[in-house]
Amino acid sequence: MFEKSLQDIVKGIRANKRDPSAYISQVIQEIKKELRDSDPFIKALAIRKLTYLQMMGYDMSWAAFQVVEVMSQPRFAHKRIGYLAACQSFGQGTEVILLTTNQLKKEFGSPQQYEAGQAINCLSNIVNRDLARDLLPDLVTLLNNSKPYVRKKAVLCMFKLFVKYPQGLRLTFDKLKDKLGDSEAAVVSCAVNVICELADKNPKNYLPMAPQFFRLLTTSSNNWMLIKVVKLLGSLVPEEPRLARKLLEPLSTIIQNTAAKSLQYECISTVTLALPYTKRSDGSDSKNVPAVVKLCGENLKLFVEDSDQNLKYLGLVGMVQLMRSHPKTVVEHKELVLGCLSDDDVTIRMRSLELLTGMVTKRNLEELVHKLLRFVLLAEGAYRDELINKIIYMCSRDKYAFLTDFAWYLSVLVDLATVQGEHHGKLVADQLMDVVVRVEPVRVYAVENMIRLLLDDRLMLGQGQSTIAEVLYASSWIVGEYSQFIGPVSKKVAAKAAKAAEEEDEEDEEEEDFDQKPKIKSV
16 A cells, blocks of 8 residues: 555645655655556556646656556546646657557547547647647547537647647648537637637638638627637738728627627727728728727727726727727827826826827827826826826927927926936937927027026936936037027026026025014913
């Protein structure tokens, strides 16, 4: 009889938490003795214990042959232990893998569906090129097994064999394709999963199957399978643009009727992907496109308004996709997106920021920038730097295409120059010089502001020294390059500086008077 059960080993490891290595070494020595025993019960339970130790990180490759022996035992309970050990411990370099070929062939022909099922599962985990080549015909035979349990496992295992033996795909794909018409919904779902994974690498090869997938889209009620079908049809749209217009109606129907958020989002995502391909030859939109776009916009709004952070994030991602083809629909939700900038989740804030940069027009640029500047004052760290980067990107985008008031933009840059941070100084400095060089009318205003920056002693104090140093370098360059404007400008700056000094002196006098007043003692 074996010395320790698996439960005993678990208890022993827990009892030796500080240093279980000595205890485990003793257990492994006992397992080696048990594996030499002829009793199948002892051998199977020894492999079971060894598999547990392998899960903890201990090597069991030395027992690979004994694992194959346990796999070939006639008792199902023993086989199951052997197959699990093989799945856990066999790798591509395991020499005894080829010894399992005949054993797996034998199991595939078993009248017991669970024996065939565990053999298929094991094959999918340990398969290499040789096993895939030798067992592919047997697995194809199982595709027509009378039991749906075996058929669906065989269909899923086909993908693993195609990965290791790509030539098999060309030889047996027709058999796999036939499973799309299987009488069992679970088998059809598995076939869709496999074909979706295959099409992910090269969608063009699966374009002839579009009619079959379209039929599944309009007839199936299995949400998980529909998600896969929708994804697959979406990947085919760039290869066949005419498919885009045909998909709008069934996808819109699903968006309106389904209660499953996952399926609804996949349909919206595929619609946004298809919309750029729905235009007619004359450039006009299809008749039903406006209604579909409105439907997507309304549902994405509900996603963003949801209290679930995951749904809110998906809603923002969907709006980013929709904005590429129909930005006006997304701009309607500007205030909702702005509200997300104060969300606790940084990923949601980043997505909102990305979305806002795409909403910019000549009319709303200044409004958006002013609102973002408020968030800059409250933000910290990397998020603050990202806000500043986006503000500058929005203003300078497409060579300042949306900017109408460059003097206003210079004042924004001056405000950003005084914000604490380590990474935006060079960007602000480059923008200051670029605007002044490009736009002649703002040079007088620029020189005035640069002189003010250079004369402000407070800017060299605090955490923003690295940022302001680069900005002051740009300021010095601007003042030196356009020194002809220093005369008229310096008078204005001097007057403002004198006024500011007077105000500071008055404040100091008020403080001194207050200090000199006699203090009333409390009785």
